[in-house]
Amino acid sequence: MAHEINLLDFYPRSKRPIEERANLVTEEHRGVARQFGREFFDGNRLFGYGGYYYHPRFWQGTVRRFRNYYHLAEDASVLDVGCAKGFMLHDFKQLMPRLTIAGVDISAYAIANAMETVKPFLHVGNAKELPYREDSFDLVVSINTIHNLPLEECKEALREIQRVARQHAFITVDAWRTEEERKRFLKWNMTGLTYMHVDDWKRLFEKVGYRGDYYWFIAE
């Protein structure tokens, strides 16, 4: 059964300069960001992260949270859809060395610049067409990724996550609960193509048969 649950409650929160960036970002910046190349990860802040670097405090608490919540066996298998440079999978492996890991990301740049510890397990690929058999992973995680696909492809990505997940899945997507949050989101959004009210997401999950867990990425 699908559950709304915030498993990112250990992820460090930062106060984002929404107004400041909203006034400077143009459609051209968004176009470059959506290519998910160097500019998005390690270019100027107006194109995306402004430097996407590893720090243990980002994911260490979260991977422990995943392990405990899903009671993952030491030799379980985990797929990260939208793995970028593999930071989360690296921390998973640090915590659980016997884990089988895999990562997929559309960004050839991110995979080429991934952490050496996990690079052999990462592939360039699209969330809407995962290169794995049915029921391949005990846990499939996808953080802030599938909302970057247009609606029809986002639905395919949800079905794909469900298809390759043997037991558990957890995703986070761009969403809002109030008009205030919707306005803030629209100001902040760089790459998202499918975003909606949390209730509409829940209806979509049901419609496409996504039965994993989920939570929201809300502009606050």
Ligand SMILES: C[S@@+](CC[C@H](N)C(=O)[O-])C[C@H]1O[C@@H](n2cnc3c(N)ncnc32)[C@H](O)[C@@H]1O
């Ligand atoms: C906001 S970043 C999140 C990265 C990472 N999950 C994290 O939380 O730090 C979104 C990621 O989704 C990837 N992405 C975008 N569209 C994708 C697609 N269709 N299939 C797979 N990955 C995609 C981007 O390259 C980028 O690494």
